[in-house]
Amino acid sequence: MSTATDTIRNGVDTEKMFATLDLIKAQPELAKFQFRATNRWIDGAHNRSTIQGFYAAGGEDTTRGEAFQIDAGEPAILLGTDTGPNPAEYLLHALAACLTTSIVYVAAARKVELTSVESTLTGDMDVRGALGVDDEPRNGFERIGVSFSVSGNAPEEKLREVVERAKKRSAVFDMVTNGVPVAVDVTTD
Amino acid sequence: MSTATDTIRNGVDTEKMFATLDLIKAQPELAKFQFRATNRWIDGAHNRSTIQGFYAAGGEDTTRGEAFQIDAGEPAILLGTDTGPNPAEYLLHALAACLTTSIVYVAAARKVELTSVESTLTGDMDVRGALGVDDEPRNGFERIGVSFSVSGNAPEEKLREVVERAKKRSAVFDMVTNGVPVAVDVTTD
Numbered sequence: 001m002s003t004a005t006d007t008i009r010n011g012v013d014t015e016k017m018f019a020t021l022d023l024i025k026a027q028p029e030l031a032k033f034q035f036r037a038t039n040r041w042i043d044g045a046h047n048r049s050t051i052q053g054f055y056a057a058g059g060e061d062t063t064r065g066e067a068f069q070i071d072a073g074e075p076a077i078l079l080g081t082d083t084g085p086n087p088a089e090y091l092l093h094a095l096a097a098c099l100t101t102s103i104v105y106v107a108a109a110r111k112v113e114l115t116s117v118e119s120t121l122t123g124d125m126d127v128r129g130a131l132g133v134d135d136e137p138r139n140g141f142e143r144i145g146v147s148f149s150v151s152g153n154a155p156e157e158k159l160r161e162v163v164e165r166a167k168k169r170s171a172v173f174d175m176v177t178n179g180v181p182v183a184v185d186v187t188t189d
Numbered sequence: 190m191s192t193a194t195d196t197i198r199n200g201v202d203t204e205k206m207f208a209t210l211d212l213i214k215a216q217p218e219l220a221k222f223q224f225r226a227t228n229r230w231i232d233g234a235h236n237r238s239t240i241q242g243f244y245a246a247g248g249e250d251t252t253r254g255e256a257f258q259i260d261a262g263e264p265a266i267l268l269g270t271d272t273g274p275n276p277a278e279y280l281l282h283a284l285a286a287c288l289t290t291s292i293v294y295v296a297a298a299r300k301v302e303l304t305s306v307e308s309t310l311t312g313d314m315d316v317r318g319a320l321g322v323d324d325e326p327r328n329g330f331e332r333i334g335v336s337f338s339v340s341g342n343a344p345e346e347k348l349r350e351v352v353e354r355a356k357k358r359s360a361v362f363d364m365v366t367n368g369v370p371v372a373v374d375v376t377t378d
C-alpha cells in the first residue's frame with residue numbers, strides 16, 4: 001500500500017487531521033469559528049435557509065462556490081403543506097449527523113476502520129406546549145432517544161469506546177443536552 | 190371577500206388552526222407526537238438522514254408519500270468535502286425555521302398579515318472543544334445570535350409582541366436554550 005492511501009481512513013485524511021490538531025494546539029486563536037444561516041419566510045410553514053460563508057482559522061472561508069438552500073415545512077396535521085422536514089425533525093437530523101461524524105473522526109484517529117454507522121432518532125413531544133394550549137408541557141421534545149448500530153474492524157468494546165468519545169466531543173450533542181444562550185433581536189419596517 | 194379566503198392568513202388556515210386547538214384542549218391525549226429521523230453514514234463527514242413517518246394525534250401519520258432525504262457534510266477545513274451543511278449549521282437552520290414558523294402562526298392567530306420575515310443567525314464556536322484539543326472550550330456554540338427583520342400590517346409594538354410570543358412557544362428555541370435529555374444506546378455487529 002502507498003503512504004498516500006494509508007493516511008485515508010473512513011474517508012478522513014488522518015495526516016491532515018493530525019496536522020490540523022497540531023496547528024490549533026500551537027495557535028489556539030485559529031480555533032475561533034463562526035457558522036451562519038440566513039432564513040426567509042416563503043408562505044405558511046414554508047421557509048428556506050441559505051448557508052454558505054463562515055469564519056474559520058483567522059479569516060472568512062470562501063471555499064464554498066455555491067450556497068446550500070434548505071427548506072422547512074410542516075405536515076398537514078400541523079397546518080403546513082409538507083414543503084420540507086419540520087424544524088424539530090431538522091434538530092434530530094443535526095444531532096444524528098454530528099454524532100455520526102464524531103464517531104467517524106474518532107474512529108479514524110484511533111485506527112478503527114468502520115463498515116457501517118446507522119442510527120434511528122426519536123423525539124417525543126406533547127404539542128400542547130408549542131401550540132400554546134397548556135403551559136405545563138414544555139414546547140420542545142421531552143426526551144430524545146438515539147439508537148446506533150456500528151460495525152467495523154475492532155472488538156465491541158473498542159467500538160463502544162469510540163461512540164462514548166464521540167458523545168463527549170460532539171458539538172450538537174453538547175448543545176442539545178446542555179443548551180446554548182440565544183440572543184434574539186428584532187427590527188421592524 | 191369570501192369566507193373561505195378570510196380563513197387563510199399568512200398561508201395558514203386559521204379556521205383549521207382554531208379547530209385543532211379546540212380539539213386538543215378537549216382531548217389532550219391527541220397532543221402526543223413523536224418525530225423521527227434515521228441516519229446512515231456514507232463516507233467521511235458525509236451522512237444522510239431520512240425523514241418520513243411520525244406519530245401524531247393518536248396514530249401513525251402516513252400522509253407523506255415520499256421521504257425527505259437530507260445530506261450533511263463538513264467543509265475542507267474541517268476535513269470534509271462539502272457534501273452538505275454541517276451539523277451545527279443544521280441546528281441554526283432548525284432554530285431559524287422554528288422561530289419563523291412560530292412568528293407566522295402567532296401572527297395568523299392575532300390577525301396580523303405579515304409581508305416578510307427574514308433572519309440571520311450566527312453561532313460562535315471555539316473548535317478546540319469538539320476537536321478534543323482542549324477541555325476548556327465547550328464543544329458547541331458558546332452563543333447564538335438571531336437577528337429578525339419583520340414586516341406586516343401592524344404597528345411595531347404588535348410585531349414585537351408577536352416575536353416575543355413566538356419565542357415563548359417555539360419548540361426548537363426551547364430545546365436549544367434549555368437542553369433536552371438524550372439517551373444513546375449502541376449495538377455493534
